[in-house]
Amino acid sequence: MATQKLYAGAKLREVRTRLGSTQKDFAAKLGVSLPYLNQMENNNRPVSTTVVLALAQEFGLDVTELSAGDSERLVSDMREALADPLFAESLPPVADLRLAASNAPAFAHAFLELHRSYRQMQERLASLDEALGREDARATPSPWEEVRDFFHYCDNYIDAVDRAAENFATREGNARNIRVAATATLGNSGVTVEFTDTDQIRHYHSETGRLILSRRAPHETQTFQLLLQVALIKQDPLLEATLDLARFHSAEARAIAKIGLANYFAGAALMPYGPFQQVARECRHDLEVLAGHFGASVEQVAHRLSTLQRPGAKGIPFFFVRVDQAGTITKRHSATRLQFARFGGACPLWNVHRAFELPGRFLRQLAETPDGVRYISLARDVTKPAGRFGAPLRRYAIALGCEVRHARDLVYADGMDLDREAAFEPIGISCRICERTACHQRAVPPLERRLTVNPNLRGVLPYQVT
Structure with missing residues (x-):
């Protein structure tokens, strides 16, 4: 032997x-x-x-x-850790684990410690969510959150839907007659389009084939809703196939996602990828120029800029966010390293909140996050008109930004002192996960940090973060 x-x-x-x-x-x-x-x-x-x-x-x-006892135990422990669903798509072979255990045991121990810390953090965050009242903290996410995460992890770019929308816009003509093309396409499908004096922006009666749009809605909103209905009727097989691949956990999530995909098609048809990207570069991403060229709203343009992530033809990686007057994030996407808080509001030091104070103006800000990455951020208020006296107005603020290394490609960076250290304001993500200890706008202490409370000392905060 x-x-x-x-x-x-x-x-x-x-x-x-x-x-x-x-x-x-x-x-x-x-x-x-x-x-x-x-x-x-x-x-x-x-x-x-x-x-x-x-x-x-x-x-x-x-x-x-x-003897190989220690190595074998390390291999066994690593195999157990790698059984975590987190590694489902990247499970290394046992031979590699044996090499790590024998050649780099310190690295193997560090990996196990990192995974242990990760699991403990997940448990703490789950407990926190539960304490904050989220009933689904330990179950599947809510349908809305599941759909939000679907678009987020797709980089807010759905290739098949984007190309279908671009083909539709190219086939039917340029952006200036896309409204006529959408109406004609619906007519050829047996749909009658009517504009009436109603508070409902869009109402499709499938049994009679009547599409009723509000004549009070802005022109760009009407065009968008026409294209959305085109997506629901003419692109239904594509939308359903995309939903099949997503494998949502509930019928509600699938229904919400279908509306999201139809919205995506409408935006991509109104502002087709190739022409939109070309004009954006030529005007250095001037939102008002783009809005006028494509017959879209400023918010639609800003959102579209954040979706230009087509492989081989990517645009500037932008973040885009919309907040309400309470500071709650109602839309969010980031193709940058900046990631927004999943729950609650955005950092109060961010210029998006000041947009409500100065309506109708573009506000510019140079900002630095705790990880040292620097951004240029553009903010503006957005008012959704009611169309009649007495109807409630919907007010939001939007922000669009990118890392400062792309600032030269933005008309909004002109005249800003990009090389001065003091020009960059410190901002965070949310108070609970922000590590800045001396922030004068901190609402709650950061997680995982100990506090010192001295009754004889009162600084900016009533406690000190240690």
Whole structure:
């Protein structure tokens, strides 16, 4: 029976390090050459019987310490950690685990510690969500959150739907007659379009084929709703196929996502990818120029800019967000490293909140997040007109931005001092996960940080973050 070879390079390095010996001195005491010791320490060669005896006689080492027991335990622990669904798509083979355990045990231990910390953090966050009143903290996400995450992890770009919309716009003509084309397409499908004095923006009667739009709605909103109905009627097989691939957990999530995909088609048809990207570059992403060229609203243009992530033809990675007057995020997407808080409001130091104070104006801001990344952010209020006296107005503020390295491609960066350190205002994501300890606008303490409360000391905050 063949004797199993003993590979114990990590243990040899550990013994040598513990003795404070160089490789040259250690090799001499073991009676082997320096290259041979180097190969054993890197597990390119097994530990010979001569070396085992020398370790026992010269250093009094218990040779059982060279056994593979520790490595096997490490392999077992790593296999258990890698059973986490987090690694479902990237499970390494057992052979790689054995190499890590034998050649880099410190790395293996660090991986296990990192995974342990990750699980503990997930449990703490779940407990926090539960304490904050989210009934689904330990179950599946709500339908709205599931759809939101679907678009987020697609980088807010759905290739098949985007190309179908672009083909429709190209086939039917340029953006200036897309409204006529949409109406004609619906007419050819047996749909009659009517404009009436109603508070409902769009109402399609499937049994009679009547599409009723509000004549009070802005022109660009009417066009958008026409294109949305085109998507629901003419692109239904494509939308359903996309939904099948998404595998939503509930019928409600699927229904919400279908409306989202129809909205996506409408925006992409109103502002087709190629022409829109070309004009955006030529006017250096001037929102008002783009809105006038494509017959869209400023909000529609800003949202569309955040979707230009087609492989091989990507635009500037933008973030886009819309907040209400309470600061709650109602739309969010980021193709940048900036990620918005999933729950609650945005950082109060962000210029998007000031847009309500200065209606009708574009506000510019240079900002730096706690990770040191710098951005240029553009904010403006958006009012949804009611169309009649006494009807409630809907007021929002939108923000569009990108990393400051792209600022030269934005007309809004003209005249800003991009090289001055003090020009960048410190902003965060949300108070609960922001690490800034001296923020004068902090609402709640950061998670995972200890507080010191001194009744004899009152600074900007009634506590100190340690």
